[in-house]
Amino acid sequence: MRGDLEFMSVPRLVRTAAERYGEREAVVDGRTRISYRQLGAQVERAAAACLAAGVRTGDRVAVWAPNSLGWIVCALGAVTAGAVLVPVNTRLKGAEAAQLLARTRARLLFVTGPFLGTSYVAALRQALARRDGRTGRFATRSADGQQGLPSGPLPGLPHLRDVVVLADEAPGGSRTWKEFLAAGGSVSAGAVRLRANGIGPGAPSDIMFTSGTTGLPKGVVVTQAQTLRAFATWADLAGLGEEDRYLIVNPFSHTFGYKAGVLACLMRGATMVPQPVFEPGALLATLAAERITVLPGPPALYRSLLDHPGGADRGLSALRLAVTGAASVDGRLVERIRTELGIATVLTAYGMSEATGLVTMCRRDDPPEVAAHSCGRAVPGTEVVVVDAAGAFLPPGGTGEILVRGHQVMAGYFENPSATARAVDPQGWLHTGDVGVLDADGNLRITDRLTDMYVVGGFNVCPAEVERLLARHPGLADVAVVGVPDARLGEVGKAFAVRRPGSRSPSAGELLAWARREMAGYKVPREVEFVPELPRNAAGKVLKRRLRQGVERAGGEAGSGGVGR
Structure with missing residues (x-):
């Protein structure tokens, strides 16, 4: 069944997973292991705390933290409370994160404690201190056009009313995770359920920011239904199931990590093993110790494992599925993953934020050469064409810009209708800016970016x-x-x-x-x-x-x- 029809919204997906998979192991984070029932309870508690903090339906809530159980709980808790999730990459600097918080007028920020020697709250404060928070670049205006005044914990971000640090200690003006949860004790389970049930399939699910290789990143708004349908499809094509143990290396701040990782596992009852930092030796140890079966990731991940001493001989026999994708996936790399790492099924895929992260994907019964030389064909409910400079459709074998039309094409760029109109034409075609070629079977090969x-x-x-x-x-x-x-x-x-x-x-x-x-x-x-x-x-x-x-x-x-x- 399509995910948007089965679950209707991400909050209902979380509740259904808790009921359906019960005592099955949901998340392994270091020494912490919790079941799906426990995960559901933790998410509801986080949602209650969001309600107590004044989060309203449609408010933006940001998460700036590495892959972890804490990220999963606070993000899903915010969405269950009706918020629109704004994931923030941990590689961003303070000024970059402040820009995203200001542009989305985030109401609440969940932020990691010190991570890899960096205090993220301090980085934000320092970035804001370098500018005039009242009148400068990060100041924002309310809906009636009035200049916002610094009333939250971070002057210069007037809409940010609450900062919650995912740690046992928090700097002044912010709260610890325990303090935040305790404040939600006065909110009933019924109130949480009422808020969650009011979120429909057409409501926005999240705002994922583009990578910004050519300019200021744009916020891609995707609905609940788009998210659920796309990644129910992904889970079906990947063959994800209850017996799978999924090492999630891709950052939760991007579609691949959050949706093809967390949400796909919730749909199918797989065990999530979040990896906060990519280090080949630690990754290999986790793969063996946790008997990981599913390992999606970019080509660089597999190259690192293959090049690591003993990488091909580390007790990885449980691994059955690899999923990768990029413009420059090398057929030889695909073959090495199969032969040297012993992963029987290697799938390649193509997606972009503006298409909810999923456009084409190989099928598990495809011949090996399909994954080695393409990123598969259009997923169900999706059209993919290649056009020339004049916009004319090209036959198989012709190289041109890739256009996509289907259920997963974004609702639009956040508060940027002109950019949305440039990206999606009146016929509903998303102009990807990627260059590629389709073969006679509809398999797509990406060759480059138009701008490159x-x-x-x-x-x-x-x-x-x-x-x-x-x-x-x-x-x-x-x-x-x-x-x-x-x-x-x-x-x-x-x-x-x-x-x-x-x-x-x-x-x-x-x-x-x-x-x-x-x-x-x-x-x-x-x-x-x-x-x-x-x-x-x-x-x-x-x-x-x-x-x-x-x-x-x-x-x-x-x-x-x-x-x-």
Whole structure:
């Protein structure tokens, strides 16, 4: 049954899971293990505390914390109280988080205690202190247009009335998690149930912010029904079930972690094992100790496991399913996951925040080459087409922009109708900005972003394709390619490469000579710069604009001689 019809809303999903799966293990977080019944009770208690704190239906509630049981409980508690969830990535700096809180006019913030040596509350205070909170960039206006006054725990964020620290101690102006929960003791279970039952399928579920690789991140609003239908489909296609133990490495602050992780497990009764930090050695230990069966993640996760000493021989026999997806998934990587990690089913998928995170996906009975060379075909209820620059539909084999139409296309960008109109046309097609090609069976292969393509002497070059090929070099750990100006050819490629730890090879000349044997001449970068690491945003995407800006500041044009550093 479709998730939107079966559960109607995320709060009802939580309640149904508690009733349906009862004493089955729901979450394993370090030494803490709780059942689905216990999880349901904790979520209802958190929802009662939200009501006691004055959270109203439609208020935005933010969570700025790593993957943990606490994140799951406070987020689902807020949604059960009728709030719209605003997940905040822990990799954001204080000023970036403050921007999201201000733009969404968040009413309540759940924030982690000190994490990896950082105090997140202190980071927010410092960011706000650097600006005039009353009249500056972070000040916001109420619905009647009046300037907000700092009345909450963080001056400069006038709508933020409450900050709850997920720890035993909290700085002045904020509350601990225990204090917050205790204040909800006066709210009855009936009041919580009444609020939860008032949330319909068309109500907003969350605001997920785009990664912002080309500008200010936009808040994507998705409804309850869209969320439930998309990830009931995901769970069905993945074959997720009650016996599965799911290691959730993808951040809960993004669709892949929260919805393909937490919500999909709630739908199917799987055990959630949240992982707050990605460290290959610790990850391998958890995979073995918890007998993990399901491990979705980006390509970099699997490369790290494969490259870790003993990674392919760590007692991972329980692993049965891997799900990955990216523009540059390499078919060889898919084969290595199968053969070296011993994962029988490897599925690839494609999604984006504006499409509720799910557009295409492989099927479990697909031939292995489908996952190795595509990200599957459109999920049920979804149309995917490829169009040329004039907007005309292209036949199979044609390369152009990917358009998506279906139930999962966002309700819109938060309070940004002009950007919404640019992204979704009057016919309901979402213009993704991604470039790809469909085969005769409808399987989609992503080749690049429209904004990343460049032209070498009249030939279009997709950097992602070049990156996939360069990534096969045994001496490279990471690589990104951008187009740079060239006096003779107009543009040429420049590669920014990261060598494997402890290696001094290849040199620029060696890498370019290798590239000439692997790809057409016009695709070969003309220059290589070796860097310690690639600049990435909070979502882990390479900030290519920063790489281009570095080239521009250097003031030079990339030559054709293959200069390297």
